[in-house]
Amino acid sequence: MMTTDASPATRSASGLPLVEPSLAEMARADGVRFLLAMFVDLTGKPCAKLVPVESADELQAEGVGFAGYAVGAIGQQPSDPDLVVLPDLASYTPLPWVREGLALVHCDPHVEGVPWHFAPRVILKAVLARAAAQQVELFAGAEIEYFLVRRGEDGTLAPADTQDTEARPCYDARGLTRMYDHLTGISTAMNALGWGNYANDHEDANGQFEQNFAYADALTTADRVITARYLISVLAEQRDMTATFMPKPFSDRTGSGMHLHLSLWRGGDPRFPDDADPRGFGLSDLAYRFLGGILDHASGLQAVLAPTVNSYKRTGATSTRSGATWSPRRPTYGGNDRTHFVRIPDGQRIELRGGDGATNPYLALAVALAAGLDGVAREVDPGAPGAADRAELPPTLLHAVEALRADAVVTGALDAAGPGVAEYFAGVKREEFLDWHGTVGSWEHDRYLTAF
Template identity: 65%
Template structure:
């Protein structure tokens, strides 16, 4: 059965939200003809961890009886001797996904340990930060741009665009490239629409083999869940066609890399707080929005460890150019209007776009830390100064960290971000230590570049 047929059937089975509010996980699954539920959470690196739960055990899952060995799951603050992580599903995130496998559903979970939300779990971190906003009568809406490559391996093991005809220096928006990948892009689009996300565009990005598929913005937690789900869908459906999908920030030295751009806005009582028609700086923003921007810029260096959390991230950031002529990766903590060269772009008065994130970013952590910095800016009424004009660069703008190790040190020097994820648990220091170890593990690996440079140089 085609994905289009499956998604049509799924849409026909949908019932009004009011009927879902009191339905149990088992009832939802049985209504959708689901046989198994994928119970998912992510570690601090963004790795999706899951167990496949038969519907017969849905009540046990809903009751928080499904245990994981946290140390085995990944970077999530546990040791082998620690108590199990118990995955507690958020029923509002439940969705049938027959386009992946007929009879399959997915639900995002919050890990608990000894009866309490586990402070090192990224979804728990974001929820706590959103609770802080809610206590002030604020809510955050977020949109995300997810970029990725579709690749295959040659006989010699080299990576190449899955579409062998996808070549050239400027392939962005190429109508022929999109058409050749029509089946894959259509499958992902139809899956997103069946889930109610509102896919509105699918395009070929800057580099050969690179694509982006967009969906409407929503509440911050909903969008973080959707980014996690979308990465899973893209990976699995690409594999069906013999391709490898990667969100790696910089898979190729001479091509643009993968970003994860975040569009943010703040609201109170369903009313947007960013627009201001009387803005004298001509961006259409309110004083609150400018203070939010100021907070993000003030903490931009430390934020990089969450927005660009891999060794490979800084090969994207440090690139001087790409085959197309642009890297699309900011190097300084600056902001401006509809100008994609800045850390923060303001496309209109309704939102801001943080452009420093890349495909390695954990969406929960990236959103949480950005909102944390923005809230600090509001509290301190930070003035970010005048925006840069088109193509301009402020000489006093802070340079972003050039390597992962520099980003670690920037986080360690930023007490708000280091301690602000959880004042009672050392989540920030734990993450910084793990990323320092990651950098040193890479640094200790001898590469072919070193052979070429040094083997016979002395």
């Protein structure tokens, strides 16, 4: 059962405890009739049960059960006890734009009363607790890129906007306007929820868009990424389109990243800015050490930041129709330069550009935080901006899995809530690579059918 004790900060002027509204009370106040009790597996797949508001008190007190093995990659076998997910009321999100009377609440899976250590949200919370013990807090922003497509009768994909054919469509006002209803629908929802949507644009590939919202603490941002993907997907379906976060759905076009803007705070104050920075980027020594840790662990991070076979067709691309791939190949850093693994837009934050549309935000923030804090602990100097003396990033998912297994800091982050997660995740991803590797496709037919 989830309970909240009243602290001095949650008392009224009379000294009596302020009682936070229950899940049922919040839902009824918003006219909600059904709640999606949602969580994700290690691959980021959103899983939920639809709970009527009449059972909201039971959901809050006792949770709702799932057959864990059926969920997917979450560390269970058919014989294991149920996952019971308990809602985090701070994540309660009405979604009338999806269905009138619908709301979502993110949940933490438990097994036999204990937080399940294979659950991504539980893992991130464990790594955040480690940071809190060091008196620092991670804040994060996320850039969500995706394609809007339709599938033809022959199975081929094409941009949902058939007029989106420019060789360099980025920021094209006409393409943006043709998707006005979809984009403004998402923007309206984000702003109504208090996320602070501040820009929506046509990205570098035909059919590709990005929608941005304000940064927040790391857990809130991760929850919002999952909510946003859900919202974007279902609203696209309502307009007979498919929203895909697949890293690279088209061979000749730019892929979709998910760049993370990171900063450390202590006691409500940002710890990255320093106007006296001799390197000229406006960052503190703490920020550089954090950045150095991320660069040191870049190869090990990639299996989490770029977690699919398809991811490496984005990072390994040599050209696109627009002339740029926007995906880093070496763990370098620099100023306002989008070719680096870590970009420094200003003295408030660093931008980790290794992630893509398939990234699980809970895991990505967990491993990035662990890598950065390792750099802080070891006082790592990231070296000169643009220095390319570090090895190239892994060229395939299999190489990335090997790098993950060899990196004790990254595996330690995945195992932060309990043992065995890192090796399980690595095994899932290795099997994904081998499954793809064992599939014969059109590339092989074109190359080998009459070659010998």
